[in-house]
Amino acid sequence: MIDVQRARRETPGCEHVTHLNNAGSSLPPQPVLDAVIGHLQLEARAGGYEAHEQNETAIDRFYGAAAELVGASAGEIAFSSSATRAWDMAFYSFPFERGDRILTAVAEYISNFIAYIQVAERAGVEVIPVPSDEYGQVSVESLRRLVDERVKLIAITHVPTNGGLVNPAAEIGAVAREAGIPYLLDACQSVGQLPVDVEEIGCDVLSATGRKYLRGPRGTGFLYVRSSLLDRLEPPFLDMRAADWVEPDRYELRPDAIRFEEWEQAYAAKAGLATAIDYALAWGLDPIWKRVAALGENLRVRLGDIDGVTVRDLGEVRCGIVTFTVDGVEANELKKRLSRERINVTASPPSSTLLDSRARALPDLVRASVHYYNTGEELERLVEAVGNAAPG
Numbered sequence: 001m002i003d004v005q006r007a008r009r010e011t012p013g014c015e016h017v018t019h020l021n022n023a024g025s026s027l028p029p030q031p032v033l034d035a036v037i038g039h040l041q042l043e044a045r046a047g048g049y050e051a052h053e054q055n056e057t058a059i060d061r062f063y064g065a066a067a068e069l070v071g072a073s074a075g076e077i078a079f080s081s082s083a084t085r086a087w088d089m090a091f092y093s094f095p096f097e098r099g100d101r102i103l104t105a106v107a108e109y110i111s112n113f114i115a116y117i118q119v120a121e122r123a124g125v126e127v128i129p130v131p132s133d134e135y136g137q138v139s140v141e142s143l144r145r146l147v148d149e150r151v152k153l154i155a156i157t158h159v160p161t162n163g164g165l166v167n168p169a170a171e172i173g174a175v176a177r178e179a180g181i182p183y184l185l186d187a188c189q190s191v192g193q194l195p196v197d198v199e200e201i202g203c204d205v206l207s208a209t210g211r212k213y214l215r216g217p218r219g220t221g222f223l224y225v226r227s228s229l230l231d232r233l234e235p236p237f238l239d240m241r242a243a244d245w246v247e248p249d250r251y252e253l254r255p256d257a258i259r260f261e262e263w264e265q266a267y268a269a270k271a272g273l274a275t276a277i278d279y280a281l282a283w284g285l286d287p288i289w290k291r292v293a294a295l296g297e298n299l300r301v302r303l304g305d306i307d308g309v310t311v312r313d314l315g316e317v318r319c320g321i322v323t324f325t326v327d328g329v330e331a332n333e334l335k336k337r338l339s340r341e342r343i344n345v346t347a348s349p350p351s352s353t354l355l356d357s358r359a360r361a362l363p364d365l366v367r368a369s370v371h372y373y374n375t376g377e378e379l380e381r382l383v384e385a386v387g388n389a390a391p392g
Contacts, residue, residue: 002283002291007373018378021344023161023189023321023369026215028272029279036217036272043268052267059267062274066222069277069285070187070206071197075256076230078223079270083188083209084111086223089260090184090205091115091155093233098124100152105130105138105167107160107356112186116155126150129355136163136314136356140171147179154181158196159189162348162356162365163323164296165315166190173202182229188212188221192280193320193371194289204229210269213292213320213371216276217269225257239263288372292320295370295379302383308390312365323348323365328391331364341385 008014013027035058042051052059063074080086091112096102096119104116106129116127128146133139138156154176158169169185176183185203187196192213198206206224210216225233234253235242241263243251253259280288299322304311308327326334331347338345348365350357368382 002287002372004291004373004375007283008375011373014373016342018343018374018381020368020370020374020378020382021346022193022371022374023212023367024346025211025218026192026213026371027373028215028217028276031279032216032272032276035275036268039268039271048267055267055271058274059271061278062222062270065274065277065281066224068281069196070191070208070224071199072224073227076224076227078225078257078260079265079273080207080221080223080261081219081266083186083207083221086221086260087112087184087186087188087207088115089235090207090223090225090233091153092119092236093260094153094182096123096125096152099126099150100124101126101128101148101150103128103130103143103146103151103154105156105160106132106359107136107157107162107165107167107353108155109157109161109186109188110352110354112155112157113354125152132314132356132359135165135316137165137167137316138172140168140175143172144175147175147181151179151181153184155184155186157186157188159187159193159319159321160353160356161189161321162312162353162362162367163315164300164313164318164321166194166317166319168317169201169203176204177202189321190319192285192288193292195285198224198226210273210276214273214276214280215371216273217266219266220269220273222273223257223260225260227256230255230257230259235260283372291372292370293318295372295374296320296322298376299368299370299379299382302379303386306383306387306390309386312360312362320370322368322370324368324386325363325365326386326390329389331366334366334386334389337389338382338385341381343382343385345382 131142184205191208204226210220211218
């Protein structure tokens with residue numbers, strides 16, 4: 001069980017806003033603030049390099065914490081400035097050739113698909129969206145039918161940005177393992193709100209962010225790369241963090257996932273992310289997931305009861321992201337109205353998941369995303385405000 005009142009006491013932002021934009025960026029808890037601000041103050045007193053040396057244990061806790069979070073080893077973890085940069089560093093490491101195929105999801109995220117298009121144009125790779133099943137998620141049977149010797153990567157977003165569905169990541173992993181195809185999972189929206197274990201899922205690469213459900217600082221993320229895959233991947237750019245210069249004409253890559261990092265990092269933010277991960281682990285991902293999923297379903301039901309409101313979420317399993325539209329009210333306009341009442345939501349445009357949006361003829365969506373520190377009273381505030389805006 002989650003002690004919601006304790007969670008709120010430890011979250012200063014709860015005193016100021018009804019924050020339902022956790023899939024954008026969550027409110028950080030006080031220990032994360034203390035870690036970030038404390039390191040910045042140490043840099044101001046001692047100097048940047050010196051502060052790193054003095055606070056190295058807390059900073060390097062990131063690797064063990066992230067590994068524990070996703071069921072990996074510390075040597076399979078790399079720090080990044082964002083989930084997108086982590087994903088890019090892995091994706092652009094794969095040596096694609098003309099005629100290769102990448103299998104992805106219909107509800108794939110904009111940044112990932114832009115990378116697919118770029119690689120398709122550069123290398124002659126074919127990008128194949130796997131059809132969705134009756135629940136709107138990746139059809140595992142369709143995926144299995146599409147697998148052949150031309151497929152060199154399966155790359156899937158675990159939780160799409162424009163709805164509440166949770167793709168069947170483990171079932172996809174079973175297909176990838178059976179076929180011997182590398183599997184890249186974008187877990188940007190899932191890590192922190194539900195249990196994610198790379199062994200159970202069977203993914204070879206996973207990217208995640210700090211700012212969303214982990215409640216860490218913005219400008220942080222991490223990458224997991226399975227140790228057995230590391231030697232097959234050379235990052236698209238290198239520096240002295242990623243490799244050693246051993247001869248005038250030769251370098252050697254780091255043997256671990258740090259080969260995907262860069263030398264200069266935001267160490268205050270890195271310490272904050274380590275603290276955020278430990279904070280989530282202390283609550284427990286199973287209790288977090290149970291509360292988040294229950295709050296999400298509760299909100300869907302209550303919004304769906306309002307005349308003129310259409311809940312747009314798909315999925316057999318649904319999470320804490322709730323998307324909806326209000327007849328006659330544009331998403332950005334409703335976001336502004338709610339903001340004036342100190343209720344934070346965001347708008348999800350069709351371009352964020354263009355294939356899915358066009359297939360379902362979706363307009364801009366209002367996206368409300370709950371976390372374990374949200375309360376029923378806060379959901380009621382949102383439902384009441386949306387009801388007042390709806391034409392019914």
